[in-house]
Amino acid sequence: MEQHESLFSRTLADLRRRRVLRVAAAYGVVAWLVIEVASVVFPALHVPDWALTVVVSLGLAGFPLVLLLAWVFDITPDGVVKTEPAGEGSAEVQRVARRGIDFVIIGVLVAIIGYLVFDQNLLQSAQVRQQSIAVLPFVDLSQEGDNEYFSDGISEELLNSLVSVDGLRVAARTSSFAFKNRNEDVRSIGQQLNVNTVLEGSVRRSGDQVRITAQLISVDDGFHLWSSTYDRRLDDIFSIQAEIAQSIVDALKLELIGDHQRMGSVSADVDIRAYDLYLLGRHHWHQRTEESLNRALELFQQAVAIDETFALAYTGLADTYLLLDGYGDLSSEDAASRAELPVARALALDDQLAEAYASLGLLRLNQSDLAGAELALRKAVDLNPNYSMAHMWLGLTLDWSQGPNAALAEFSRAMELDPLHPVIRQNMAKTLGATGHYEQAVAQAQVILDSDPGQDSAYYGLAELYARFGKLDQSAMTASRGVMANEGPLSYAALVMSLIKLGDVAQAQATLERAGQQLADSEKLLGARILVRYANDDLAAADNMLEIESIDPEMRDWSDIERTYWAAMTDLKAGRYQSGVARLQDLSARAREKGVPPEESMILASALAYGQLAIGDQAAASDTIRAGLAQAERAASTGWDIPQIDAMAAVLLHLDGREDEARARLSTAVAEGWRDCYIFALYPQTADWIAQPEMQSLLDPVRRDVAAMRAEVGTLPIAGSRLASSLPGSS
Numbered sequence: 001m002e003q004h005e006s007l008f009s010r011t012l013a014d015l016r017r018r019r020v021l022r023v024a025a026a027y028g029v030v031a032w033l034v035i036e037v038a039s040v041v042f043p044a045l046h047v048p049d050w051a052l053t054v055v056v057s058l059g060l061a062g063f064p065l066v067l068l069l070a071w072v073f074d075i076t077p078d079g080v081v082k083t084e085p086a087g088e089g090s091a092e093v094q095r096v097a098r099r100g101i102d103f104v105i106i107g108v109l110v111a112i113i114g115y116l117v118f119d120q121n122l123l124q125s126a127q128v129r130q131q132s133i134a135v136l137p138f139v140d141l142s143q144e145g146d147n148e149y150f151s152d153g154i155s156e157e158l159l160n161s162l163v164s165v166d167g168l169r170v171a172a173r174t175s176s177f178a179f180k181n182r183n184e185d186v187r188s189i190g191q192q193l194n195v196n197t198v199l200e201g202s203v204r205r206s207g208d209q210v211r212i213t214a215q216l217i218s219v220d221d222g223f224h225l226w227s228s229t230y231d232r233r234l235d236d237i238f239s240i241q242a243e244i245a246q247s248i249v250d251a252l253k254l255e256l257i258g259d260h261q262r263m264g265s266v267s268a269d270v271d272i273r274a275y276d277l278y279l280l281g282r283h284h285w286h287q288r289t290e291e292s293l294n295r296a297l298e299l300f301q302q303a304v305a306i307d308e309t310f311a312l313a314y315t316g317l318a319d320t321y322l323l324l325d326g327y328g329d330l331s332s333e334d335a336a337s338r339a340e341l342p343v344a345r346a347l348a349l350d351d352q353l354a355e356a357y358a359s360l361g362l363l364r365l366n367q368s369d370l371a372g373a374e375l376a377l378r379k380a381v382d383l384n385p386n387y388s389m390a391h392m393w394l395g396l397t398l399d400w401s402q403g404p405n406a407a408l409a410e411f412s413r414a415m416e417l418d419p420l421h422p423v424i425r426q427n428m429a430k431t432l433g434a435t436g437h438y439e440q441a442v443a444q445a446q447v448i449l450d451s452d453p454g455q456d457s458a459y460y461g462l463a464e465l466y467a468r469f470g471k472l473d474q475s476a477m478t479a480s481r482g483v484m485a486n487e488g489p490l491s492y493a494a495l496v497m498s499l500i501k502l503g504d505v506a507q508a509q510a511t512l513e514r515a516g517q518q519l520a521d522s523e524k525l526l527g528a529r530i531l532v533r534y535a536n537d538d539l540a541a542a543d544n545m546l547e548i549e550s551i552d553p554e555m556r557d558w559s560d561i562e563r564t565y566w567a568a569m570t571d572l573k574a575g576r577y578q579s580g581v582a583r584l585q586d587l588s589a590r591a592r593e594k595g596v597p598p599e600e601s602m603i604l605a606s607a608l609a610y611g612q613l614a615i616g617d618q619a620a621a622s623d624t625i626r627a628g629l630a631q632a633e634r635a636a637s638t639g640w641d642i643p644q645i646d647a648m649a650a651v652l653l654h655l656d657g658r659e660d661e662a663r664a665r666l667s668t669a670v671a672e673g674w675r676d677c678y679i680f681a682l683y684p685q686t687a688d689w690i691a692q693p694e695m696q697s698l699l700d701p702v703r704r705d706v707a708a709m710r711a712e713v714g715t716l717p718i719a720g721s722r723l724a725s726s727l728p729g730s731s
Contacts (some may be wrong), residue, residue: 031062092406132195134171135159137180138212141204151203152177153279154212158199158244164387171195172388172418173286178451190219193419197225208233214244274307281316290328296320304342311353318359322366336366354384362393368593370401388418392427400595403638404434422448426461433465434597436641438673441465456488463494468642470673471711472502480716489515489524495716496528502710503678505535511716530566534573534682542570561590565604572611572684581611598635602628602648603683609655610685621655628652643674654689662689663698670702675709677702 035056135158140151156173163170171193174507179189186198201214214228230244281299297320302314318339325335343363346356361377364370374397380390395410411428418424425448432441445462448455459482466475476498482491492515499508509532512525526545532544546567564587571580589602593672597602605628612621646669653662666674677699680686690699 021445024201026654058190068614074089079537121463132169132171133162133191133197133199133216134176135162136198136200137177138200138214139202141202143206147203147205148672149283150205150276152180152283154203156282158214163384168386169384172386172421174388174422174424175418175420177286178420187218187219188224194416195219212244230725242616250366270310271307274303274310274313277303278310278313278316281313281320285316285320285323288323288327290324293320293324293328297324309349311346311349311356314342314349315353315355315359316365318341318346322359322362327364332366336363339363339366348665352383354380354387354390356388357383358387358393361390361397365393365397365400365440368595370397370595373397374401381664386417388414388421388424391417392421392424395427397429399431403635403640404431405639407431408435408639420451422452422455422458426457429461429465433468434642435639436463438469454486456482456486456490458482459485459488460494463491467494467498467501468644468673470643470675470705471709472498472675472706473712476502476716483511493525493528496525496532499713500528500531500535500682501679502706502713504710504713505532507715508532509536526562528564530570531682533680539570539574540624542566543574546570561587561594563655564590568611569607569684572607572614577611577614581615581617584608584611598631598640599644599648600643601631602645602652605631606648606651606655606685607683609652613655625652625656643672644676646672647674647676647680651686651689655685659694666695667698670698675702675706677706 015729048251056112135155138151138155140148155177159170159176162168164179175193186200189198189643190196196219198217198219199214200217201212204211210232212232213227214230217224218225219224228244239324241621277299281296281303284296286301288291296316300313300316303310304317307313321330321335321339321342324330325332330338339359340363343356343360346353347360350356357376357380361373361375361380364373364376365647374394376396377390377394381394382385384390391410391414394408395414398410401409407427408431411424411431414421414424415428425444429441429444429448432438432444442462442465445458445465449462459478463475463479463482466472466478476495479491479495479498485491485493492511496508496511499505499511508528512529512532515525529545530542533539533545546563564583568580568583568587571577572585584604584607588601588608591601591604604625609624609628612624629649629652632645632652635645646665650662650666650669651666653659677690680690688696
């Protein structure tokens with residue numbers, strides 16, 4: 001053992017004498033720096049990917065050579081000379097050292113070969129993944145300039161055809177159409193949409209003749225890969241689409257991603273008049289306003305009247321009915337009943353149509369049939385993996401059934417396919433916020449506003465996100481910017497709620513008055529209006545505002561659920577406990593059907609338990625509390641991580657008489673960012689609790705923090721702005 005250690009020590013000493021270890025360390029540092037710089041600079045200069053592979057390979061290959069040269073030669077004032085042996089025992093030392101260096105060289109060479117093989121596989125798979133395209137909206141060059149819908153429709157149908165190609169990633173319509181009428185460099189478009197090719201073109205239509213020009217451009221260098229012009233009669237339009245799509249496939253050499261190519265297209269048997277109406281209908285449908293959706297509905301109805309076998313037109317009908325639930329005045333039940341028949345008809349005509357299965361999934365989601373929704377949407381994704389809406393709706397379904405962790409993957413996939421779609425980003429931001437990823441959620445929400453500064457729902461979402469994590473000043477100022485930008489009811493609602501949470505009830509009430517009668521009566525402002533009445537102890541006005549008994553008891557819309565909730569809370573606050581409990585019991589069952597978020601479900605549970613305790617039903621209250629606390633545990637296990645859940649769990653623990661646990665749980669919520677102490681004072685189930693001396697000491701720092709934020713916000717610059725023109729009596 002001593003001899004071995006002595007030999008090892010002499011070998012190590014000789015390596016040091018020859019500076020081999022020092023050279024190895026210096027080479028490793030320099031090689032690492034070169035590789036890191038190359039990995040950053042090469043992509044910016046559009047250097048091919050293989051160049052970085054060469055740099056890494058050369059770095060590995062040079063390592064054993066440098067070790068060998070360091071052993072044999074030495075740098076002296078007289079130049080490079082051969083290193084002299086160390087003396088006695090050096091022959092054995094050199095033999096061991098040479099054998100060690102041999103092993104190092106062999107090991108490095110094996111590593112190089114393994115890296116090259118592995119990297120080649122990665123390169124090939126990267127080439128597969130990188131086959132991607134964005135279809136920009138074709139320009140309408142018709143003499144009258146009134147065929148924009150037709151040129152948009154051609155672009156969309158080409159996009160749909162390419163989507164069906166196995167292995168080709170196609171940017172979704174919303175993202176690619178975001179560049180309509182924008183003179184932006186294709187390289188910038190490619191970077192924003194994460195694609196390496198762009199298809200653009202023009203359409204010139206005259207009577208029954210059409211000329212379509214298309215060109216495929218490489219994002220890397222802006223050069224044309226392929227271009228062609230097609231002159232056809234309109235009754236030949238479907239074959240043109242197929243021809244252009246196949247030409248693109250050939251230009252991209254998609255044999256890299258497999259020989260089994262699935263090319264989808266509209267059947268040539270479709271009546272051209274019905275197809276024309278369908279394109280115009282989708283043009284209006286994508287605008288997502290009540291007026292545009294009603295116009296789209298008329299056009300889809302005309303399309304199916306002309307051609308009863310046109311499956312896509314039936315999906316257009318179903319999609320429009322389902323969107324009118326949220327964007328129009330249809331109730332959920334009415335929208336679902338009207339969508340059932342066109343969905344069934346579309347599937348009967350084409351049982352391999354991804355759009356039809358996606359519409360079926362959205363319909364089932366609307367009906368709270370989560371299992372049916374997931375089944376249909378997974379079928380849609382299988383048929384068309386690039387359909388971003390199917391991924392988004394599947395994410396919503398999973399969020400409802402399994403929680404936000406399950407939804408994140410589908411939202412991520414949807415955003416990868418359609419990175420500029422505001423609804424996808426909103427869902428992504430909301431889900432990131434629900435899982436406690438506050439900064440990432442804010443970044444996603446901010447991107448939406450950067451791309452569309454006038455979007456009402458985006459301001460609401462960002463303001464709600466700030467408020468959820470205790471940034472009440474930023475919440476109020478974000479909502480204020482939304483009011484200034486769009487005068488929308490959601491921005492007003494977010495602003496009023498933020499001001500109430502800041503304890504500035506006077507400014508909240510003034511904001512409602514500035515909104516004017518039309519906006520103030522909006523259902524989206526109902527909760528804000530009720531809370532202002534609560535804060536002013538004006539329960540009679542709250543009762544008159546709700547008029548809950550005038551609502552059809554068969555309705556199950558969100559507006560009815562919200563009205564029932566506030567009517568129940570008004571009952572509890574006014575001491576009408578029996579009425580409040582009855583409403584809350586009915587509402588709890590309906591809320592479960594609608595899949596309300598866990599913190600809202602726990603608010604319901606706390607209110608119900610409070611009412612049950614008030615009427616002396618201790619057993620029922622215990623069951624309600626136990627179910628509410630179980631909801632908190634389930635929420636945590638599925639990814640929920642927001643302070644409101646801990647705060648509402650604290651309320652339930654208080655109602656159960658577990659005061660120490662309740663205060664500890666509320667302390668956790670405060671540490672996580674909970675700052676809703678002023679809202680708590682308005683809830684009947686918490687008002688007495690937070691007045692306790694022990695709670696005062698816990699909440700005093702929170703109140704000081706909120707007061708500082710209230711001072712930071714001050715008086716918001718809404719009065720005297722352009723909003724004044726919308727007040728009653730102005731011109």
